[in-house]
Amino acid sequence: MEVESAEVLFKPVVNVLEGEVGQKGDPLHLRIFDATGQEITAGTEPEYALTVRKDERIALELVSESYSPDWTVNLHVEIKPVVTA
Numbered sequence: 001m002e003v004e005s006a007e008v009l010f011k012p013v014v015n016v017l018e019g020e021v022g023q024k025g026d027p028l029h030l031r032i033f034d035a036t037g038q039e040i041t042a043g044t045e046p047e048y049a050l051t052v053r054k055d056e057r058i059a060l061e062l063v064s065e066s067y068s069p070d071w072t073v074n075l076h077v078e079i080k081p082v083v084t085a
Contacts, residue, residue, distance in 0.1 A: 005053040007082035013045050014064050017072040024074065033061040049082060 012032070016025040027044040034040055040048050040060075052058060067073065 011078045029065040035059040
């Protein structure tokens with residue numbers, strides 16, 4: 001059976017990388033915006049539940065708090081299915 005849509009949880013995290021080995025430091029504050037520019041959620045580990053549909057494109061914008069241009073950061077995005085009991 002082919003699935004036409006699914007509920008998923010979108011969770012981005014941007015960590016500052018510290019030291020010589022790039023150890024993960026504190027996460028930066030993020031804001032998530034939808035395609036219309038409306039802010040959806042914000043925080044250091046924001047989550048956004050949405051429905052994805054087959055053959056449909058979704059655009060989201062991530063904006064982090066300001067940080068020094070000589071810092072290295074890591075963007076990690078998790079997208080997991082929402083499991084309902």
